[in-house]
Amino acid sequence: MFRTLLQQSRILRTRNFRSISFLSFLLFFTLNISSQSSPQVLTEWTPLEEAEFLVDTSYQIVKCSPDGLPEVLLNVFNEAGMKTSFTIVLHFSDASNNKKDVEIIFTNIKQAEMRIASCTDNKYSNLKFNVPEGIELSSLKLTITYK
Numbered sequence: 001m002f003r004t005l006l007q008q009s010r011i012l013r014t015r016n017f018r019s020i021s022f023l024s025f026l027l028f029f030t031l032n033i034s035s036q037s038s039p040q041v042l043t044e045w046t047p048l049e050e051a052e053f054l055v056d057t058s059y060q061i062v063k064c065s066p067d068g069l070p071e072v073l074l075n076v077f078n079e080a081g082m083k084t085s086f087t088i089v090l091h092f093s094d095a096s097n098n099k100k101d102v103e104i105i106f107t108n109i110k111q112a113e114m115r116i117a118s119c120t121d122n123k124y125s126n127l128k129f130n131v132p133e134g135i136e137l138s139s140l141k142l143t144i145t146y147k
């Protein structure tokens with residue numbers, strides 16, 4: 001009888017150990033996933049003026065990480081493919097009359113192709129950059145020129 005109780009006790013300890021190990025792993029995995037924060041959106045996607053050659057551009061301002069600087073993410077859609085190479089100039093300004101321009105060159109962007117910058121993917125890294133230094137985020141105004 002004592003021997004049977006001892007064997008059952010070992011089985012219980014083994015099962016408890018496995019359960020505790022599994023729960024610990026599950027807790028660690030859950031905490032790890034929750035610690036990966038999503039971007040903080042400071043300005044929702046905002047469309048800019050459309051190009052005469054039918055290119056649509058919009059922007060979003062985010063903080064990709066809690067400690068990061070505000071970044072501009074661009075979404076560029078070549079609707080008709082009338083031009084596959086072009087340049088856009090983004091004109092940043094604010095209420096204090098600070099002004100900065102950012103120029104982005106596009107080559108080989110096909111008809112109906114959309115390029116979208118994101119915090120997690122560097123595929124279109126030229127479409128993701130810090131808000132220019134000296135521009136006040138609270139009164140930021142953004143216009144665009146196509147070349």
